[in-house]
Amino acid sequence: MVATITEAxxxxxxxxxxxxxxxxxxxxxxxxxxxxxxxxxxMTAALAVDSRFPRSSSARxxxxxxxxxxxxxxxxxxxxxxxxxxxLDGVDPAELRRMPAVMERVHAVAMHRKKSKRQTTKxxxxxxxxxxxxxxxDCAYLLIPSVSSERRRYIPIGFMRPEVVxxxxxxxxxxxxxxxxGYFSSAMHMAWVRQVAGRLExx
Numbered sequence: 708m709v710a711t712i713t714e715a716x717x718x719x720x721x722x723x724x725x726x727x728x729x730x731x732x733x734x735x736x737x738x739x740x741x742x743x744x745x746x747x748x749x750m751t752a753a754l755a756v757d758s759r760f761p762r763s764s765s766a767r768x769x770x771x772x773x774x775x776x777x778x779x780x781x782x783x784x785x786x787x788x789x790x791x792x793x794x795l796d797g798v799d800p801a802e803l804r805r806m807p808a809v810m811e812r813v814h815a816v817a818m819h820r821k822k823s824k825r826q827t828t829k830x831x832x833x834x835x836x837x838x839x840x841x842x843x844x845d846c847a848y849l850l851i852p853s854v855s856s857e858r859r860r861y862i863p864i865g866f867m868r869p870e871v872v873x874x875x876x877x878x879x880x881x882x883x884x885x886x887x888x889g890y891f892s893s894a895m896h897m898a899w900v901r902q903v904a905g906r907l908e909x910x
Contacts, residue, residue: 780874
C-alpha cells in the first residue's frame with residue numbers, strides 16, 4: 708500500500724486538516740447522545756434468549772436454533788458474557804408456525820408492544836417477529852461500547868462479523884479498515900474522549 712501525501716492549509720488541534728476550532732466539555736443537562744452509526748435495533752426482551760436456549764431441547768425440536776445469533780452490547784463485549792437473540796427478519800410465516808417455542812416468544816413481543824404508550828411501538832405489534840429498528844450492517848463492522856470504565860487507558864474495540872447482532876448500547880462502524888481501529892485505539896482519540904465525552908459519575 709502506497710501512502711498518499713495531501714497538503715493541508717491548516718492542521719487542527721485534532722491533527723487533521725481543518726480549523727483551529729476546539730470542542731469543549733458540556734454539562735450532563737445539555738449533552739445529547741450522538742452515535743457514529745446507530746446500532747442494530749431497539750431490542751424487545753422476548754427476542755433475547757439466555758445462553759441455555761441454543762442448547763435446549765425445545766430449540767432443537769422446533770428448528771429455532773438456526774435463527775439464533777449472538778447478541779452483543781457493551782456488557783457482553785467488555786465482560787465476555789454470552790447472550791443470544793432470535794433473528795427472524797425475512798423468515799417465512801409458515802416456517803415460524805412450525806416453531807412453537809419461537810412463536811411463543813413472538814406472541815409475547817406482540818403483547819408487549821400493544822401495551823406500550825408509544826404509538827410507533829404499538830404499530831410494531833403488527834410485525835412482532837422483527838426488531839423495532841434494524842440497522843444491522845451486512846458486512847463486518849467495528850464495535851465500540853458506548854460506556855466504558857474510567858480505569859481503562861483505552862476504550863476496548865472489536866471487529867465483528869455481520870452475523871453478530873449489535874445492541875443499541877454500542878456504537879458501530881460498518882466495513883472498517885484496520886487504520887480506522889488505529890484511530891479509535893490512539894492516545895489522540897482518548898484525549899478527545901476525555902475532553903468531550905459524557906460521564907456517568909462525578910469522577
